[in-house]
Amino acid sequence: MDVTVIIILLSLLLSAFFSGMEIAYISSNKIYIEIEKKQGGFISVILSKLTAKPSKFITSMLIGNNIALVIYGFLMGEILVNWFSTFENSSNGFYTYLFVDLKLLSQTVISTVIILITAEFLPKVFFQIYANTLLKFFALPAYVFYLLFSVFSEFSMWISNVILKIVFKTTDDDPTLELSRVELGNYISEQMEAIEEDAPVDSEVQFFQNALDFSTVKARDVMVPRTEIIAQDTEDSLDELRHLFIETGCSKVLIYKENIDDVLGYVHAFELFKRPKSIKAVLRPVEFVPETMLVKDIMNTLTKKRKSMAVVIDEYGGTSGLLTLEDIVEELFGEIEDEHDKDEMIEEQINQQTFKFSARLEVDYLNETYKLGLPEDDSYETLGGLIVNKTEGIPQLDDEVRIDRFVFKILEASSTKINTVQLEVHNIE
Secondary structure, three states: OHHHHHHHHHHHHHHHHHHHHHHHHHHOOHHHHHHHHOOOOHHHHHHHHHOOOHHHHHHHHHHHHHHHHHHHHHHHHHHHHHHHHHHHHHOOOHHHHHHHHOHHHHHHHHHHHHHHHHHHHHHHHHHHHOHHHHHHHOHHHHHHHHHHOHHHHHHHHHHHHHHHHHHOOOOOOOOOOOOOHHHHHHHHHHHHHHOOOOOOOOHHHHHHHHHHHHOOOEHHHHOEEHHHOOEEEOOOOHHHHHHHHHHHOOOEEEEEEOEEEEEEEEEEHHHHHHOOOOOHHHOEOOEEEEOOOEHHHHHHHHHHOOOOEEEEEOOOOOEEEEEEHHHHHHHHHOOOOOOOOOOOOOEEEOOOOEEEEEOOOEHHHHHHHHOOOOOOOOOOOEHHHHHHHHHOOOOOOOOEEEEOOEEEEEEEEOOOOEEEEEEEEOOOO
């Protein structure tokens, strides 16, 4: 009996191993596997051989799992039969009737529950969570079974290919390993999370992350908001326009008629050297794009039309913001500062739990930089947008707003927007 129990436990352990390795390979990050295969060393060689033929590896794990389950079922059934026979001889009345008549059902239920919990559900959940690590850790024993069941797996694959070819007119060739955008994004996110809080992030890693997110970025996520657009009325004088160029250091200024919602175009500072007679004489057309348009499409449009800026309009046709090629490039490569850029953003950590921020700072940037865990949503991008979204209004000076474990104190605000806030992060007990 002791030997039988040991074999049953061993078969359960092997079944858990085969089930886990199967789900680990399916759930693992293919980029992680490829990188590990390039590292060199014994384990890298084993991983290369295991993943050379994915179908054969999966088939080998299935064969091993089936063999383990057959051994378990045979021996477990024998133990349960003996146990039920003993119980039948030592009991009388209702219980004898119940167990004798339901013997087969009881044996099936008991065996199935044990195998589902110990060899299917738990190992598959565990191996799925730690797929990359466990696939590498158990690569050697998996390769041993891979070689052991090689003949059986090749035969099984041959039969399945014959059936697929004759019945379904197709084949089951192993597909080449394709690394999807999602897998690359997951791998880079894992590397970013593994970096210590105070450690610098490699520019290459940051660039890859920005590039992956770039395809989903919309115009409203990158644009300069309407309230910060530098523009001039078409009826103003050239001297006023010249002074505006000098004061701001901008190379281009939007020109509108009566109000900012009626943009006519823009003027380049270089045009003033031509001594024009009026602003309209040097006015250049500007591109108009909707808020929801993807930045990558805007970049293609501006490049084809040889333009460097676009006016972002809202759903009602009003001016929502301004977008330049520099803004788009910064979305990929990070902030590009020149001699005319002014650092107007306030970003100060007072102590471990207290911060002073400009309301225009983006929520995802603050979460990534300070590990705050501020709530993120598609309906807002900035810290001010988060507060306004939650309060459904614009708080005034010295107002305090509590959002989950975050308390915001308004340090500077106007009737139309929040400028500066103090953030206190409270620990939830």
